[in-house]
Amino acid sequence: MVLRRLLLALLNDHRLLERLAEARPIRAAARLTAAALTRGLRLRDTFLRELKEEAKASGWSNEGRGKDKGRDP
Numbered sequence: 001m002v003l004r005r006l007l008l009a010l011l012n013d014h015r016l017l018e019r020l021a022e023a024r025p026i027r028a029a030a031r032l033t034a035a036a037l038t039r040g041l042r043l044r045d046t047f048l049r050e051l052k053e054e055a056k057a058s059g060w061s062n063e064g065r066g067k068d069k070g071r072d073p
Contacts, residue, residue, distance in 0.1 A: 010016055020026055
């Protein structure tokens with residue numbers, strides 16, 4: 001409980017947050033996070049594109065399959 005209050009007080013300090021944001025380890029972690037998210041989004045987009053192409057090539061039809069199909073009104 002006391003630790004939580006202390007952490008909240010520190011995180012609400014604008015000067016401390018500015019100094020942390022300028023720190024090399026924090027910037028490196030932010031770069032790694034952004035790179036991982038970007039890579040994940042590209043992987044998802046590639047997977048969905050290939051899945052749609054393969055489904056189309058195999059003759060799978062998407063007719064009658066709307067996004068509201070099978071849901072209760």
